[in-house]
Amino acid sequence: MNATVKITKIGNSAGIVLPKELLARLRAGVGDTLYVTEAPDGVRITAADPDFAEKMAAAERVMREDRDILRILAQ
Template structure:
């Protein structure tokens, strides 16, 4: 388990990610991370945009369900 101490960053609050945490998340300086609610009432820090994942799942479903229509439109 990794622990982080909240510190002042300008007029806001933040925490510093050690190299070990950045390596596990596969992120680099300047990347965006998302704090999402996890099942069971906790939170999860992730580099994956949950809205993008949801949109891609919907697109894959549409492409699967309407593949004949999409093939006809591609001609």
């Protein structure tokens, strides 16, 4: 999907209006938080918190590597 948005003036700030098709792809709506991160080719806008994904990957790594220890601690 390619979308073009226009920057508009909102008070002393600037903003963009996201088309409903783009919001649907992001699974986001009014009041949701979107995350903007730098990417090699520009910026990336996602509804998923990139820090959370990194933390979950680290937790899954620990759970795989230390499965026996975690099993003992759970008892």
